[in-house]
Amino acid sequence: MSAEPDETGVPATDASNDSPEAAWRQLDGATIWLPTCDAFFGALIPGAVASFFVSTWVVVTSVLYFVLVPVTLLSALRFFTLRYQITVDELVLHTGLIFRRQRRVPLDRIQDVDVQQGLLHRYLDLSKVSVSTAGSETEEVKLNVLSLDAANALKTAVAARHADLPEASDAGGVREECLVELSWRELAWGGLTSNLVASLGAVVGMLAYFSVVMNTVWSRWERNISDTVLGVAGNFLPQEGWSGLLVQIFIFDEWQFWPLKLLFIVLGLAYSIGKYTLRFYGFRLTRQHQILEKSHGLLHHQRATLASDRIQALKIEEGLLRRWCGLAAVRVDSAGDRNELDEKKHRDVLVPVASRAQAQMVAQETMPNLSVADPEWKRVSPKAVMRGTRKGWLLLAVAMVQSTIMWPWTFFVWLPAIPLIYLLNYQWYRHQGYHLDEQFLISRKGWLNRETLYLPIGNAQNVSVTQSPFDRRAHLATLAVDTAGQSNTGGGPVIRNLPIDEARRIYWHLASRAAVVQPVL
Amino acid sequence: MQQTDVTEPEGVNPEPVTPAPATPAPEVTATPPESPAHDPPNPHVAQPPQLLDPRAVTLWRWEAALACALPCLGLVIGGTLLWVLTPVWKIAIVAGWSAGLIFSLASVFWWPRRAYQRWSYTLAETTLELSYGVVWRVSVLIPLSRIQHVDRHRNPFERRLGLATLVVHTAGTRDASHRIPGLTASIADELRDQLAATNNVRVS
Numbered sequence: 042m043s044a045e046p047d048e049t050g051v052p053a054t055d056a057s058n059d060s061p062e063a064a065w066r067q068l069d070g071a072t073i074w075l076p077t078c079d080a081f082f083g084a085l086i087p088g089a090v091a092s093f094f095v096s097t098w099v100v101v102t103s104v105l106y107f108v109l110v111p112v113t114l115l116s117a118l119r120f121f122t123l124r125y126q127i128t129v130d131e132l133v134l135h136t137g138l139i140f141r142r143q144r145r146v147p148l149d150r151i152q153d154v155d156v157q158q159g160l161l162h163r164y165l166d167l168s169k170v171s172v173s174t175a176g177s178e179t180e181e182v183k184l185n186v187l188s189l190d191a192a193n194a195l196k197t198a199v200a201a202r203h204a205d206l207p208e209a210s211d212a213g214g215v216r217e218e219c220l221v222e223l224s225w226r227e228l229a230w231g232g233l234t235s236n237l238v239a240s241l242g243a244v245v246g247m248l249a250y251f252s253v254v255m256n257t258v259w260s261r262w263e264r265n266i267s268d269t270v271l272g273v274a275g276n277f278l279p280q281e282g283w284s285g286l287l288v289q290i291f292i293f294d295e296w297q298f299w300p301l302k303l304l305f306i307v308l309g310l311a312y313s314i315g316k317y318t319l320r321f322y323g324f325r326l327t328r329q330h331q332i333l334e335k336s337h338g339l340l341h342h343q344r345a346t347l348a349s350d351r352i353q354a355l356k357i358e359e360g361l362l363r364r365w366c367g368l369a370a371v372r373v374d375s376a377g378d379r380n381e382l383d384e385k386k387h388r389d390v391l392v393p394v395a396s397r398a399q400a401q402m403v404a405q406e407t408m409p410n411l412s413v414a415d416p417e418w419k420r421v422s423p424k425a426v427m428r429g430t431r432k433g434w435l436l437l438a439v440a441m442v443q444s445t446i447m448w449p450w451t452f453f454v455w456l457p458a459i460p461l462i463y464l465l466n467y468q469w470y471r472h473q474g475y476h477l478d479e480q481f482l483i484s485r486k487g488w489l490n491r492e493t494l495y496l497p498i499g500n501a502q503n504v505s506v507t508q509s510p511f512d513r514r515a516h517l518a519t520l521a522v523d524t525a526g527q528s529n530t531g532g533g534p535v536i537r538n539l540p541i542d543e544a545r546r547i548y549w550h551l552a553s554r555a556a557v558v559q560p561v562l
Numbered sequence: 563m564q565q566t567d568v569t570e571p572e573g574v575n576p577e578p579v580t581p582a583p584a585t586p587a588p589e590v591t592a593t594p595p596e597s598p599a600h601d602p603p604n605p606h607v608a609q610p611p612q613l614l615d616p617r618a619v620t621l622w623r624w625e626a627a628l629a630c631a632l633p634c635l636g637l638v639i640g641g642t643l644l645w646v647l648t649p650v651w652k653i654a655i656v657a658g659w660s661a662g663l664i665f666s667l668a669s670v671f672w673w674p675r676r677a678y679q680r681w682s683y684t685l686a687e688t689t690l691e692l693s694y695g696v697v698w699r700v701s702v703l704i705p706l707s708r709i710q711h712v713d714r715h716r717n718p719f720e721r722r723l724g725l726a727t728l729v730v731h732t733a734g735t736r737d738a739s740h741r742i743p744g745l746t747a748s749i750a751d752e753l754r755d756q757l758a759a760t761n762n763v764r765v766s
Contacts, residue, residue, distance in 0.1 A: 502734035505702040513699065523734030533736070545602065552703035553606050556688035 063128045071167055072120040072186045073113070078161060080112045116185075125184065127198050132172065134182055146182060150174045153346035154196045158189075160340045168192045172199075220333075220406055221392050221399060223324040231370075231394025232317030233310075234362035321393045326403070333407060335391065347373070347391075349407045353500045353524045354533065355391070357400045357493040364491060369400040373407075374524065404495055410480045411495065418474025418485060424515050425538035426463075426470045433462035475536055477547055479554065482522065484534040494534050499558035500524050501533065504551045506544050518544040522551065607686035611693065614681050617723045618744025622674035624719045630666040637662045683742055685753065690730065692740055702740055706760040708732045714754055716747070726750035730757065 084104045092100045118138060126133045132151070134144040157169045166189045172182040184192075223231075322339035328349070336344040353374040363369060371392040392403055401414035437458055444451040468488040475484040482501075485493045502523045512518055518541045522533035539547075641655045676696045684691040690709075693701045713729040720726055728742045728750050745753065 501705075502708050502732045503702055503704040503737060503740070505700055505737060507695075507701075508699040510697055521736070523732070523737045525733040525735065533734075548701070548703060549604050549606050552689045552691075552705055556705035556707060 063126050065124045065126050066191065067124055068120050068184060069167060069186050069188045069191070070120070071165060073117045075161060075165075075167065075186050076116045077109055077113045079159060080108050084108050119185075123184075125182075127195060132182060132195070132198075144182065146172065146174060148199055151199050153348075154192075154199055155343065155345050156192050156196070157341065157343040158338075159342070162186070163342060166190075170195065218329070219325060219327045220403055221324070221326040221395055223321065223394065225318060225322065227394060228318045228321050228324065229314055230366060231321070231363075231368065232314035234360065234366055234368060234394075235313070235317055317393075324393065326392060328406065333391075337393075349409070352407060354497075355404055355408060355495045357397075357404060357495075359397070359491040361489045363394070364489065367397055368394050369397050370394055371400050371403055408481075408495060408497060410497070412478070412480075414495075416476040416478075416483060418476055420474055421470070421536065421538045422515075422517055422540045423470065424517060425473070426466050428511075428515070428538065429466035429469065430463045433466065434459065437462060473536075475534070475547075477550065482534060482547075482551065484536055496522060496524065496534055498551060498554045501551055501555040504548050504555070506541075506548050508541070512541075516541050520544045520547055604684070604686075604691065607684060607689065607691075609684050609686050611682035611684045611691075614678060614683075614742075614744040615725055615746040615749070616678070617725060617746075618681070619674045619678045621719050621723055621725055621744055622677060623670050625717075626666075626669040626674065628719075630669060634662055634666055678744070681744070685756065690757070692742060702737070704730060704732060704740065706757065709757055709760070712754045712757045714750055720744075720747075728754055 088100050088104055119136070122136060122138045124135045127148075130147055130149075132146045132148060134146070136142050136144070151172055151174055153173060155171045155173070157171075158167070159169075162168055167186045168189050170182075170184040170187050170192045172184075172195075184195075187195075319339045320341070321337045324335065324337040326333060326335045328334075331349050332346055333349050334344060334346045336342070355374075356372045357369050358372060359369045370390065372389050373391045374389070391407070392400060395403065404414045405411050437455060441452065441455045444455070465488070469486070472488045472491065473486040475482065477483075480498055482496045482498060483493065484496075485491065502525055505521050505523075507519045507521065508517070509519075517538050519535065519537045520539055521535045524533040536544075637658060641659055644655055645652065673696070677694070680696055680699070681694045683693070688706055690704045690706060691701065692704075693699075710731045710733055713731070715727040715729060716725070717727075724747050725744055726747045728745060730740045730742070732738055732740075742750075742753075
């Protein structure tokens with residue numbers, strides 16, 4: 042297996058291609074050791090956690106045998122056997138040692154060329170490239186590791202090819218328009234208000250509260266119960282070493298560990314914020330005609346492109362904490378990305394955090410024909426309030442009965458929930474709305490966590506109006522619109538508790554408009 | 563068996579908005595059912611809704627009988643064993659038997675006719691609408707340009723009765739496929755050809 046491209050396994054019958062002179066290229070030499078380093082760093086944290094529970098030696102050897110060695114072998118194999126070629130029309134790829142495979146991807150079918158760089162990659166001017174097309178579930182072509190120059194050459198070839206198509210114009214990046222650029226301070230705010238932080242804080246806080254309450258507030262009787270439960274649980278939890286210490290601190294609490302617990306909570310928050318900021322460091326969203334490109338990341342840099350006319354639906358999310366700060370996040374569904382296998386790519390998140398006005402501006406810029414991002418909202422039927430309240434009260438009654446039988450004093454704990462449920466439903470009713478015009482169906486729901494979903498009517502696949510027996514008695518209906526693409530935004534809009542006449546009106550309007558507007562697929 | 567409404571969608575019957583539900587299209591068998599309680603007609607289309615073939619009632623009866631046979635048998639055998647072996651829980655066994663009996667009788671004798679009365683489809687110029695559901699009522703509108711492909715299914719009961727089921731696939735995520743059961747086989751073929759023809763027009 043020499044390194045000469047012309048001699049290794051290039052099939053005698055080369056393609057019926059016009060340019061046999063297109064050079065056969067291979068991956069960069071760093072392919073042999075760089076993925077191994079990535080795997081090593083990726084295994085550090087899980088390994089550290091695992092060493093709490095099993096001996097360190099076991100962890101080290103298993104990581105070595107099951108992760109590092111296979112990765113190295115596979116990467117070396119790939120380096121020696123993978124050859125690719127950029128011809129006039131296609132990207133041709135030859136892989137495999139025993140079973141040789143050839144893959145040809147027409148350049149104008151390529152949707153995007155995704156270039157990712159970790160810290161080491163950037164230091165050495167290398168990159169990890171994945172090429173995907175519209176019809177594929179995963180990447181069609183993955184080139185790991187490629188030098189940055191080679192990656193750019195590939196991008197240029199694809200862009201040059203697209204330049205021949207009527208809708209694209211000069212690919213030289215002349216008219217590149219920056220839509221969003223986030224400073225690290227904005228990102229830190231985003232990290233602070235993200236759901237990850239909130240839930241982490243909630244979990245740790247609950248653990249701390251639980252242990253405090255159990256030891257000081259509850260009476261001796263309840264204390265006995267909790268001791269029994271913990272006694273049983275204690276048989277399963279580790280008692281020695283680092284993990285045992287953590288269990289002692291957080292679950293079998295002692296008073297003197299209070300500052301330590303606080304420190305853990307603060308450290309957890311700081312870790313989440315730091316992770317978020319690192320992931321989205323230097324975030325930029327730019328637009329060049331119909332193509333959006335977002336690039337971000339400090340340790341692991343990545344650039345992803347998205348054609349704005351492939352966007353099926355766009356959602357602006359304002360989570361609980363974010364709404365208090367006037368921030369929002371933008372997520373899109375796009376056709377052609379069937380499965381989001383690599384969670385790190387975040388291809389569905391268009392803008393991780395931005396001010397509300399900025400998010401609406403992005404919506405207007407990326408969806409053509411959207412006239413106003415914050416229109417007049419129409420409400421659903423006011424019967425929604427009592428219907429939701431009745432459901433909530435029913436569940437509350439069940440919970441109340443169950444707990445009152447066991448502990449009579451809990452009856453008074455549940456009482457404040459009665460008006461609270463009504464209040465919640467009323468607020469949800471007030472904050473739910475929709476707007477229908479010639480081009481878009483915009484729907485909004487949620488009080489504390491608000492979501493606004495923008496659906497271009499042309500992307501509706503089918504529309505349905507459904508009535509449960511309760512709906513029929515109240516003369517209401519549920520309208521659901523189905524869209525193509527994966528459902529990062531939760532699928533098309535579902536609007537409940539619409540008066541039946543209104544639901545039918547929207548239903549007919551949507552279908553007749555969707556019938557004349559051609560889909561992008 | 564000429565389905566005038568379906569093959570000439572330009573609106574041979576020029577009644578744009580009919581407040582009363584349309585009468586069923588000329589069917590094969592003798593007794594058309596009484597006019598079903600349909601939803602208000604779509605003012606955007608001129609075509610009246612089509613009903614399924616009345617033999618669909620028989621089809622559903624047979625299918626329900628088959629679907630209930632095995633569980634009923636299991637219930638009888640299991641109940642008898644329990645009755646003989648354990649001295650207690652007789653009330654529960656009797657309750658189980660009667661529940662199974664009521665359910666089977668209802669699904670074989672009562673449900674199919676109700677379901678048939680609620681089922682209708684409308685093929686218009688640019689949309690296909692399906693309307694069905696006894697307890698949970700559903701209306702679905704599919705723009706013809708969104709149809710990816712159309713399948714035809716015939717199970718043994720359908721073959722015996724000369725019926726077919728059409729499955730219409732769109733590119734959606736939640737409700738990508740929709741079924742039209744109990745169509746007369748020739749109508750199903752005609753419908754399938756019409757839907758496919760619409761797609762060809764779109765592509766070219």
